Amino acid sequence: MSESTAIRLPSSLPYPVIISLINCRRGEQITKHKEIFSYKYWTYQDDPNSKEEPPKKVRVECIGTFESPIEGEVERINVKPNEEILHSNIDILQIKEACAHTVQYGGLCALCGKALDEEKDYSGYDYEERATIAMSHDSTELKISYDEAAKIESKTTDRLIEEQKLILVVDLDQTVIHATVDPTVGEWQSDPANPNYPAVKDVKTFCLEEDPVVPPGWTGPRLPPTRCWYYVKLRPGLQEFLRKMDEKYEMHIYTMATRNYALAIANIIDPDGKYFGDRILSRDESGSLTHKNLKRLFPVDQSMVAIIDDRGDVWQWERNLIKVVPYDFFVGIGDINSMYLPKKKGQLTGPIKKRKAIAKLEAAAESKIEEEEEKEKEKENDAKRGGGGQGGGDNDGNGASSDSSIEAASTPIDAKHDISANPVERILELGGGEGNTNLLLEQSRSRNQTIEQQQHDRPLAKLQHDLIQMHHIETKSVDSQSDDGDDSDDDDNLLLDDDNELLALDKILQDVHREYYHRYKSSKDKPNLTEVIPQMKSKCLTGITILFSGIIPRDINIENADIVIWCKQFGVQVVNEVFPEVTHVVCRDISEDSGPTFKARAANRLYGDRIKIVNPDWLFSCLSSWKKQDEKDYLVNTSDAKLWNVKESDVNVYAKKLEEIKAAREAMSENRGRSGSMETLDDYDLDEANQEIDEFLAGLSDDEDEEDQEGDQDQDQDQEEDQNGQKRSLEDADEDEDEELQGRQTANGHDSFIKEMYKKRKKLASDHNHDIYEDEDEKETDAQETPKAVQDDDVGGELNDLEQELLDGFNDLED
Numbered sequence: 001m002s003e004s005t006a007i008r009l010p011s012s013l014p015y016p017v018i019i020s021l022i023n024c025r026r027g028e029q030i031t032k033h034k035e036i037f038s039y040k041y042w043t044y045q046d047d048p049n050s051k052e053e054p055p056k057k058v059r060v061e062c063i064g065t066f067e068s069p070i071e072g073e074v075e076r077i078n079v080k081p082n083e084e085i086l087h088s089n090i091d092i093l094q095i096k097e098a099c100a101h102t103v104q105y106g107g108l109c110a111l112c113g114k115a116l117d118e119e120k121d122y123s124g125y126d127y128e129e130r131a132t133i134a135m136s137h138d139s140t141e142l143k144i145s146y147d148e149a150a151k152i153e154s155k156t157t158d159r160l161i162e163e164q165k166l167i168l169v170v171d172l173d174q175t176v177i178h179a180t181v182d183p184t185v186g187e188w189q190s191d192p193a194n195p196n197y198p199a200v201k202d203v204k205t206f207c208l209e210e211d212p213v214v215p216p217g218w219t220g221p222r223l224p225p226t227r228c229w230y231y232v233k234l235r236p237g238l239q240e241f242l243r244k245m246d247e248k249y250e251m252h253i254y255t256m257a258t259r260n261y262a263l264a265i266a267n268i269i270d271p272d273g274k275y276f277g278d279r280i281l282s283r284d285e286s287g288s289l290t291h292k293n294l295k296r297l298f299p300v301d302q303s304m305v306a307i308i309d310d311r312g313d314v315w316q317w318e319r320n321l322i323k324v325v326p327y328d329f330f331v332g333i334g335d336i337n338s339m340y341l342p343k344k345k346g347q348l349t350g351p352i353k354k355r356k357a358i359a360k361l362e363a364a365a366e367s368k369i370e371e372e373e374e375k376e377k378e379k380e381n382d383a384k385r386g387g388g389g390q391g392g393g394d395n396d397g398n399g400a401s402s403d404s405s406i407e408a409a410s411t412p413i414d415a416k417h418d419i420s421a422n423p424v425e426r427i428l429e430l431g432g433g434e435g436n437t438n439l440l441l442e443q444s445r446s447r448n449q450t451i452e453q454q455q456h457d458r459p460l461a462k463l464q465h466d467l468i469q470m471h472h473i474e475t476k477s478v479d480s481q482s483d484d485g486d487d488s489d490d491d492d493n494l495l496l497d498d499d500n501e502l503l504a505l506d507k508i509l510q511d512v513h514r515e516y517y518h519r520y521k522s523s524k525d526k527p528n529l530t531e532v533i534p535q536m537k538s539k540c541l542t543g544i545t546i547l548f549s550g551i552i553p554r555d556i557n558i559e560n561a562d563i564v565i566w567c568k569q570f571g572v573q574v575v576n577e578v579f580p581e582v583t584h585v586v587c588r589d590i591s592e593d594s595g596p597t598f599k600a601r602a603a604n605r606l607y608g609d610r611i612k613i614v615n616p617d618w619l620f621s622c623l624s625s626w627k628k629q630d631e632k633d634y635l636v637n638t639s640d641a642k643l644w645n646v647k648e649s650d651v652n653v654y655a656k657k658l659e660e661i662k663a664a665r666e667a668m669s670e671n672r673g674r675s676g677s678m679e680t681l682d683d684y685d686l687d688e689a690n691q692e693i694d695e696f697l698a699g700l701s702d703d704e705d706e707e708d709q710e711g712d713q714d715q716d717q718d719q720e721e722d723q724n725g726q727k728r729s730l731e732d733a734d735e736d737e738d739e740e741l742q743g744r745q746t747a748n749g750h751d752s753f754i755k756e757m758y759k760k761r762k763k764l765a766s767d768h769n770h771d772i773y774e775d776e777d778e779k780e781t782d783a784q785e786t787p788k789a790v791q792d793d794d795v796g797g798e799l800n801d802l803e804q805e806l807l808d809g810f811n812d813l814e815d
Contacts, residue, residue, distance in 0.1 A: 003100035004075050009066060011088040017041045019083045020063070024093075028074045036093065037066040039085070072097040102145040134285070134296065150300045157526070160250060160304060166513055166529070168249035169297070170276075171309035172265050173257065173335045174326040176241075176502075178233045179265075180333045181451050184460040185231040195493035196464070199329075204232045206264045212448075228451060230261075232268055233329045237502040242275045244506055248513045249306070252279040254292055256314065257337040259284040290341070290439075291316060303528040306512060308505065310349070312562055314341055319530040322508060323566055325350045325501050325624055331358060331494055332365050332459050339447040347562050348551055351617040352589070357470055358494065361463055464494045504624045511626075512536065534569065540626045542571035547578060549587040549599045551616060566623060577658055578603045578611075585613045590636055590643060598697055601646040602654055604638050613638060654697075 009017070021038035024030055041064065044057040076094035079085070085092070099112040108115055134143055144152075160166065170176060185203055188196045209225040235241075245251060255262045259282040270276050286296055292314050294302045307318060310326040326349050328334075335341070353359040471492065512529070515536060519527040552561045564574050575582060578599055585603045590596055596604075603611045618634030638644050 003102070004094050004096050005070060005072070005100060006091040007069065007093040007095060008091060009085060009088050013039075013064070013088070014041050014043060015088070016084050016086045017064070019079050019081055019085065022077060022079070022081060024068075024074050024077070026074050026077060030068050030071060030074060030095070032069065032071045033067045035065045036068050037079075039064050039066065068093075068095070070095055070097060100145075102148045103143075146300070153298060153300045157301065157304060161520070161526075164248075164517060166249050166516060167298075167305045168245055168251045168509070169254050169294070169305060169307045169309075170251055171307075171311070172253060172255040172262065173337050174310045174328065175308060175324055176235050176238055176269065176327070177265060178235070178327045178329040178333070179336055180231050180330040180460070181228055181336060181454050182231070182330070182333065182458055182460045183229065183455060184458050184464075185330070186229065195491070196495045199493060199495040199497050200231075200233075202234075204234070204268045206230050206232070206268070208260055208264060210258075210260070226448075228455075230264070231330075232265065233327075233497075234269060235327045235329075235502055236497055236499050237506075238269060241502040241506055242270070245509060246275050248510065250279075251275050252281065252297060254281045254286070254297070254307075255337075256283045256286070256292065256341055258282055261337070290314075294318065294320075302530065303526060304516075306509065306529055306533065308509075311341060312566060317565055317569075320533050322505070322512075322533065323623075324505055325620055327499055327501065329495065329497065329499065330460065332362060332463055333454070336451065336454070337447065339443050339450060347553065347556065348616055349562070351620045352615065355491070355496070357467060358496075361466055361470070364466075365459075365463070460494065467494055468492060501624060504626075508626055537569045537626065538571050540570045541567075541622055541628055543583070544571075544628065545573040545575060545579075545581045545583045546619070547575055547582050547585045547599060547603065549585055549597045551586060551588070563619075567619070570623065570626070577661070578606060578654075579658060579662070580607075582607075582611055584618075584631075585611055586616055586619055587613065587636060589615050590640070595643050596636070596638075598646065598650075598654075600636075601644050602651050604644055605646050605651050606655060 017039040018041070019037060020040050022036070023038065024034070024036045030036065041062055042059055043062055045060045046055040047058045048055075050056040072095040074093065075096045077092075078090070078094070079092045099109060099114070101109040101112070101114065103109070173179060185200055186205065188194045188200050189203060191197060207227055207229050209227055211225055212223040242251070253262060253266060253276050255265075257265075259280075262280050262282040266273075266276055266280055281297060286292065288296075292309075294305060294307070298305055302320065305320055307315060307321045308324055309315060309321060310324050312321060312323045315321050326335075328350055331353075353362060512533060516527050516529065516532055519532065546567060548558070548563070552558055552563070558564055558574070558576055567574055573581070578585075582603065585600050587597060587600045588594060600613055604613060612631045613636045614631050614634040615636055618629060618631055621629045621634070
């Protein structure tokens with residue numbers, strides 16, 4: 001099929017150039033390398049007659065010729081003799097080729113069969129640039145041009161609209177299935193007497209032979225492949241879900257797992273190829289080792305595409321993503337392909353296990369992992385310091401027990417996580433992902449190590465053993481205690497098939513389909529799901545303002561936490577203090593081992609029932625169903641007066657500091673309205689202002705609340721004296737702050753909040769040179785709190801360049 005190709009002069013010419021002679025005419029058949037233009041240009045050269053050193057430069061006129069990089073019929077000449085060409089982005093000629101080579105496979109033109117590699121020569125013209133888009137799911141060798149891709153997608157769009165369908169991109173692991181390699185599952189399947197047999201009897205199995213991971217350039221003997229058995233649990237209701245989706249959507253699989261793994265899973269969930277066919281894209285063909293990109297499948301038009309995935313970060317939170325709660329059937333296993341994905345950093349990703357015993361086991365296992373990671377980090381830090389002292393040792397490794405703002409206070413606002421313990425992320429940080437052979441090697445090696453460790457350690461068997469031991473201990477004490485009425489905790493089975501996410505997801509996708517075609521029929525213009533889905537989400541949970549307390553790990557900036565990004569898509573506001581607009585405090589259920597955080601207690605004391613204190617399951621239920629759920633089944637028990645007791649003086653000081661921040665925020669907003677150069681200050685300054693709250697919270701202690709439970713009266717008295725001294729320091733600081741607040745307005749009325757904030761920070765460092773108590777949220781049950789030294793770089797250090805620049809900006813306003 002003949003097509004017209006535009007020819008341009010190369011960018012390497014010394015522009016401007018002037019066309020001096022045209023050596024072809026319209027309708028002429030020209031061969032490759034035929035001279036079609038002559039041109040002249042000017043340059044400066046050494047004057048051969050000059051006797052100076054160095055010689056003078058003289059302007060010299062030069063002549064050049066341009067050869068046709070392709071063969072064909074001259075269809076149009078766009079320049080004239082003596083015309084000046086200023087740059088290379090001008091089409092000087094149109095040539096009609098017998099074949100435009102817009103579809104290529106492995107260096108060959110798929111249309112005419114020409115070996116395009118052989119066409120490469122001194123001219124530098126590259127035929128491969130004509131076809132850069134990989135449209136095939138299972139191959140990166142087949143490439144087509146952008147125009148060809150647009151034609152294909154246009155035909156696909158017309159066909160889908162005629163069939164009243166949309167496109168659905170489906171993730172595998174923890175979205176529609178959960179997989180493990182723990183051989184314990186196979187043993188339970190073959191034992192009907194095992195308490196886990198009912199849950200695993202329908203688990204699917206398959207075996208893969210995988211090539212061993214060898215370093216680049218390996219020249220040793222070929223190593224034998226390894227055999228690995230996989231155990232796959234289908235998400236409840238999956239077959240019915242796929243059947244319904246097939247009526248409304250054309251479905252594609254997109255996974256970051258290997259192709260062999262993806263094909264094996266597809267054979268399980270779609271053995272006849274009815275739902276997905278050959279529309280399966282794996283990490284082997286995706287073009288990226290770290291993220292997913294819709295342009296790999298739909299390079300031109302993504303307007304009819306919806307995505308379902310349990311991870312938002314791998315999609316960089318695409319606007320047409322419908323995030324689902326991860327399917328977590330195999331307790332403690334997680335995603336066996338997580339080494340191919342960005343690390344979640346311990347974030348809470350799904351509901352807490354309904355059975356308290358299982359939740360407790362998982363929490364203990366996660367805590368153990370965190371402790372081990374902390375030890376590894378300390379070892380590495382010691383090695384970097386040459387065995388020096390412990391720096392910043394205020395992290396107990398359990399971020400889930402403290403308030404999010406306190407957790408964030410120990411790191412800069414935009415601090416990146418310490419990735420030194422993860423080689424995959426270290427390579428990502430240093431070298432990026434795409435085309436990185438070192439990253440590919442590290443990912444494969446890390447995954448193999450994880451697989452081998454899971455096969456060897458048998459985590460499911462260990463958790464099952466711990467569950468039975470827990471029941472034995474509880475049984476021994478049951479005679480002296482009343483029954484709590486939770487029969488499910490007495491079950492001996494570790495695994496329970498109680499997930500119902502696909503029911504809610506089915507309804508959501510049906511609503512999205514209905515809304516799309518309602519808009520299409522109303523306007524006859526093709527809607528765009530990147531607009532439709534966000535608009536539908538944004539209306540669902542408006543009016544809700546959430547404070548996360550003890551949920552977000554301390555080393556994660558709250559604005560970057562997945563759960564916060566997810567919430568904001570639905571119109572939820574997220575704050576980090578108990579401001580009056582808060583409607584819900586989301587925290588973990590209260591137990592004897594883990595009491596409520598200070599912020600949760602302060603919210604309960606300040607606002608009572610007006611603020612709902614709920615566990616995370618309420619929020620996940622809202623996000624899964626796209627609508628606000630009744631809180632009654634998710635309320636955290638606040639009836640235990642001793643656990644929820646909080647000193648009136650502490651609440652008053654906290655409330656006062658919140659009022660100060662609110663006033664400062666309003667004043668700053670007013671200043672920002674008067675200056676067009678302050679658009680980015682608000683978020684930064686509020687984070688800095690919140691450090692003042694954090695420093696106050698860090699000085700709190702709940703030892704007085706526990707005095708009645710202490711057996712040692714002398715120790716109680718010592719602790720009370722320490723706390724009274726600390727309280728006096730806080731009250732003195734309050735008086736100083738009142739005086740400072742009176743002077744915050746300059747002569748011309750501008751707010752100087754940032755400067756005063758730093759004054760307070762430095763004063764706090766000197767006033768509290770002695771030990772300050774840990775935040776009571778981090779160790780509620782300790783009778784003797786661990787002292788924590790104020791870090792110079794947190795409250796008393798010199799201002800960094802950014803902070804000084806911000807202060808200078810306020811000085812300019814005052815001037």
